[in-house]
Amino acid sequence: MDFATLLRPHRRWHQLIVRSQDGDLATSERARLASHTATCANCAARLADSLTVATLLRGLPEREAPRSFHITSAMVAASAREPLPIGRPSGRPAFLLRGAQLVSGIAAAALVAVLVIDVSGGGGGDNDQASVELFSAKGATFENASGSNSSNSTGAPAATAAASAPTAALAAPTYDAGGGSASGGVPSPSPAPPRTGAGAEAPTARAVADGAKTADNDTQNAFGDDALSAEVREAARAEDGGDTLRIVEIGLAALLVAGLASLGWLGLARGRRS
């Protein structure tokens, strides 16, 4: 039993009496109230008064209108210059306002998340890093490829030199080509096993020349197919990821701006209406 009931022990009966005016007391509640009012004069009087007031209210007659409230076209035209005062404002602006708030909030949160990922190196922020790594990786691969080629293709230092020179000369354009492929080109899809120079068996001048040519081819093959392809693909993927992140960032920023603009517009409209 709570404190209020201790102070006013008939409180629950009073509540039942008020509720009885709605006529929706359960049968058991009605029976309990009847048995209580049979023994409690105060509650009985209260119930009688409540029922009398309820009856009077229900029987309250309509007042006669003191004049006609017919409307005219002039009245309608005059009131048309003012906004409709009835009811609550249409639900649409409130709904739009809530929608704009939601969209702005989500866009802002997502933008922050994407920026954090970007800056912390999870995506597009890695691009430069990836390019640098790719650059050094290509250099190393090229050296490995030419080194292995020279050691395998000839037994003579001349041939090695002849093989090395064009290979070295090839380095820059191939490098550019690699860079090109990294920034949009299609890297070699199937990595081939490392190949050794064919000119290693006949160390003649022709063989040396052949060896140099073969070395060139091998270098290109090793460059394009083998060692580089995986890194190029990796770099391309990083680059693509970076581009995607940029697009997402721009999209989210646009969404945020649109949401904030809608909020401003709806706020102004609401202020004007009120």
Next chain:
Amino acid sequence: MARFRATVVALYGWIAYRAAMGGGHEPPDERLVLLAKDGNLDAFNSLVDRYQGAVYSLSYRLLGHREGAEDASQEAFISAYRALGRFEGGNFRSWLLRIAANQCKDELRRRKRKDGASSLDATAERDDAPLEIPDHSEGILAIVERRELSQALESLLLALPFEQRQAILLVDVYEFAYDEVAELTHTSLGTIKSRIHRGRERLRTLYADRRELFSGERR
């Protein structure tokens, strides 16, 4: 061309209205509402004739004075005519009374701004103040007829704060459901229940204190 079109529409509306009103029986609300939605002012004024007593009564009981009730009633009908496009069927009388109830609240606000008369806030603050009801002691003997009895009850109602009075009138007199009143007043169902509970208790106390005003009712 536009003028010709307007004339044709008006003529069609007039013919439809005459057809609806002919036949010796009152056309249902739905029919008049449809005609009024097409811009037929006569059809709408037939609805005004039908419900102006109910609208004025509610306005008077909410505001407590004739001038304000007349203004609120007139505005309610004009607003209803302009908002007919939003009426999606159902009980036209209830819809009209809801508009009138909102109009009364606006009227009360307007009057508060205008002359600092008793406001919503002021009546709400008076909720726990000692009860004050108009003195009818001079006319007690006259309050035996039904009309006088109604006035006595209205005087009790006016002693309630506006929000409680509105809830009691709409539920106990005009038989609105609790949730309808909650929607109309933009409050929760719990608030409406509380207002009705407190309003009924207060009204009962007022009645018990001024039982002699209602002596005619016991006859």
